[in-house]
Amino acid sequence: MESKVRGRPRSFDPDEALQRATDRFRTYGFAGTSLDELSEATGLKRPSLAAAFGDKRALYVAAIDRLTARVDRQLVRLGEARLPLRDVVERILLGGINLYMTGSDGPEGCLIINTAATQAASDPQVREKVAAFLAVEDTRIAELLAAAGSRAPEAQGRLVASILHSLSVRARGGAPREELEQVARDCVDLIAGAGN
């Protein structure tokens, strides 16, 4: 029952446009990105962006929501592999590094850690979205650690999530991949090495 809508159909994929807008926001932050730049990045003119997503802030919030949902799914999926504790922690951290090291020119970290947190101080809604993202990370990682036999999954989960945050900041500061991997190994050893 593919309800054939009446008017002219969209000539773009909204999710793909949102992805491109996300990339722009990730690099330049919310305040540092203009609608013209978003228009250029997505290939859509400003009125089309407005029609599809609302104003600039709504588009930004949509980008945050999309990323949160993706991270959530990714972590849940990781749990399906039933890996030992050490491997779980390693996968989480290396997965983060892979994300943070991508970017059109240079490593650009995480949209939420490195730009939404900036905006959060002056925008209550963004602050809530950031809090929700952090809660997803803490909760999902704790679940993963619990399933892998950790004896203190909440505490260790918070620490692993914290290391992720730092990896994003360090990537943004220009740290080479080896340095990030070193931090990740330190964390893996500390969590999975000592007294499980």
Place this chain on the structure above:
Amino acid sequence: MESKVRGRPRSFDPDEALQRATDRFRTYGFAGTSLDELSEATGLKRPSLAAAFGDKRALYVAAIDRLTARVDRQLVRLGEARLPLRDVVERILLGGINLYMTGSDGPEGCLIINTAATQAASDPQVREKVAAFLAVEDTRIAELLAAAGSRAPEAQGRLVASILHSLSVRARGGAPREELEQVARDCVDLIAGAGN
């Protein structure tokens, strides 16, 4: 030889003005802060700001440099107390929390972690400043841990610094102080509890 300058003397304290500008930048970020807002925050008109610090970006870089120097001094000073390992880690993290929880309205984290890292992606000079700040943290904390008898000061130092980064992000996300202190305790226990 207090060289009496010829003309009209300054009617403001540059360091105090820089402090006020820093507060503004910390809340709204570089791109989100206008010269008018900086003028209002410092009490100086735009031309005075320009004469004292240069353009907006130079003022921002000066704010970063000032904070980096202060953190450096603070950490060196902490080493003079010759505390046991557990106390050192605790002091570092609680000191961070105290900083991150301050703000004119609400917790606002760290200027560098939460706003300079944002700017770093599109500004090589800021990126270098961020890298320098992170290096100061890693290095100074490692020194502190080494002096307190840690057997892996570099690795543990990187982890403690990483927790600081996350505490700043979490504060910005609106986490209550107790939550931050919980994360800090988790870290202290993990570092100072297991195998020294």
Place this chain on the structure above:
DNA sequence: TGATTTCTATACGATCTCGCATAAAAATGA
């Protein structure tokens, strides 16, 4: 006191930014 030097204040112009109003284009349904 007067000249000089430096800081402070007002004001301006060029540019950017945003959102929308209006017009053109493209698809469906009758």
Place this chain on the structure above:
DNA sequence: TCATTTTTATGCGAGATCGTATAGAAATCA
């Protein structure tokens, strides 16, 4: 084929933003 509906494109106007140019104020030296 024609009317309807929705998307896309062009363009505008109000306002913000930045840097500076110019004028006025305050302190020192002669």
